[in-house]
Amino acid sequence: MGLSSQSTGADVLQSELKIKRDYVNDRLIALAGNPNVGKSTVFNALTGLKQHTGNWPGKTVTNAQGKYKYKNRHFILVDIPGTYSLMANSAEEEVARDFICFGDPDAIVIVTDATCLERNLYLVLQTLEITANVVVCVNLLDEAKRKNIRVNLKELSSRIGVTVVGTSAGTGKGLEALMESVFHATDKKKDHVPLRIQYDEIIEQGIDILEPCVKELLQGRLNSRWVSLKLIDGDEVLLKALGKYINIDLLNHSALIEKLEEVRNILNASGIDREKFRDKITSKIVETAEEIASRSVQTESDKYNDFDRKIDRILTSRIFGIPIMIGLLGVVFWLTLTGANYPSQAIASLLFRIEEQLTVFFMDLGTPPWAHGVLIMGIYRTVAWVVSVMLPPMAIFFPLFTLLEDLGYLPRVAFNLDNFFKKSCAHGKQALTMCMGFGCNAAGIIGCRIINSPRERLIAIITNNFVPCNGRFPTLIAIIIMFFAGAESGPVQSIVSTLLLTGIIILGITMTLIISKILSKTILKGLPSSFTLELPPYRKPQIGKVIVRSVFDRTLFVLGRAVSVAAPAGLIIWMMANIYVGDLSILARCAAFLDPFAQLIGLDGYILLAFILGFPANEIVLPIIIMSYMSTGNMMEMSSLIQLKDLLVANGWTWLTALCVMLFSLMHWPCGTTCLTIKKESQSWKWTLVSFLVPTATGIVICFFVASTARLLGLN
């Protein structure tokens, strides 16, 4: 199975390039910047949207767009992927550059980090080579102030020759000025002249030879100086893009080719080959950035990052690094498990009291029994279970996880785990995409775009499903509470269940590594590619915002999705359980068919059927199991997790069943949304199928092994 150019993901990204203006007068603004500089915060503050932010590189991997209105003018803001460079080394960089070059933006806002301006200026200078329609937003000024870093915005502006606005987007400071500047940038004729980087004389000489010819061919559509540089560089990706977007095949013009040869000969004569040329260009930009930063940034002492280094020395220390990581995970789970128990019970009993009331109401109305069955027993009950089982754990887990994310802990996780990934011949950033999977596997798979090498990207995609998403967490948590923690959980049980959940997650991570290694040795052979990881400064999370955002945006979003899938699923289950073929319902027949195989892997027919029917969304697996059991005659009042456990036990569940359900939940096929995302990202049904089969086969093997061992040892 080879890798095609299509599986690199660049194609997917291209399709996101075209932005529609609602009106001719709408102004299109591209929001660019390095990763992790608060770009998404600026985006959210301007558009009022709630794009999730996170303190780690690679958070924004798709072009999000939003709108805002300022002084009666409509602006469409496009949040392009955060990159350090526009050299198109990766799919994201290519998208960012293509959007700037060919997306026809009226202005580009580059968000920069005031605490690390020099590094950010590299992107600014590269962008200025392409276009002059740039507004530089120096963000995180509040943080810079805390670190005693002062940025002279006027000086910076006069040096780079474009408008510079200072902001602290977290508090909203400076955003008005930013909108004003953007308004002007899209308004009048430009009278400013942006900084032009002066390269070595011999390179300038080459540009002079080439540029007139390029200018004539481009007819003002792109900066001819920049395109000339790229021609000398031999940047094939850009030349292809030129052909694709503006229909110019520069290498088809013999006059231009002649000039290009001439330039190359001159350069070669001075010992400047292609590699040297690139070195010189890159070095010059870096030097210029250094020069500008030294003139416009004042640092009182170089000790401003000492505190971060101290924290890093603990969090990533040789002895404590990994134990602290597991410990933090444990604390998050412990809080989730103990905290979720009581509200879950309360919500369940409330919802089922409402069910009784509804039943009475329906009786009074004289509704036919089948309608009551469909609406209450089918739809309402499933939805009620989904809400009571899922809402509390999510409302605790998400804010905690978001808190760690905003602090900047995830890159440290990647740093701690990198060696394991390297040994599995996988990419170091896979640790980050894996963490994204904890939220949602589909999001994790889109996040795999941060991995440049197609081979390693596919490995990350195929193995992403080994970490449980928030659709599966509640299942795991509910089962642990019922079977391993006991309903009246004392301190011992809550610790046991925390350890169990932590163990399950560590198992998931271990499987990710093992399967990555196996893939690297078989169908995706290769060596790990080069990798650099930035450890961003720790940031004080805005706790209030984190809670509001994670509860309202994430929790309610996921819950909404779960409910919208659970309702029709409840209907289907109810119908399957109540339509009889012969003396057995369809549900019972399907379950009986699956049962022999399911028993082998420690499950039963209904459970396996639930996993299959749960394909649209993992959230509904447990509700479907419950529905199925209830419909088989064991109808009982359900008002708490204890009674839920009784129902499961009455249907033959033991601790082994519970364990196998958890293992199978951790390792089975990705949900429908995730499969579609894999198809979209890999552009291949073959790799989608592989991604479907690999976790499924792993889960079956492991469950079979666990179930057989337990039975052989007579433990069950």
Added chain:
Amino acid sequence: MDKRIPLNDLPMGGKARVKALISDSSSRRRMLELGLISDTEVKALQKSPSGDPTAYQIRGAVIALRSEEASKILVETF
């Protein structure tokens, strides 16, 4: 005497200046884009728990590099 050593041999806490890159093509460019041009100061901060990668201070940013990458950066201690 040539005091050049590969960056991965720089002891933790040690400072050095970049003298040459011996990697090529895309890896080389990525290193340059991190700002690792000639005479750039680099400080080794700490190793990850399992000994690799190592975090370096480069132009105000903290960047983790695997030993394979760091070994292709020649530096001179001072």
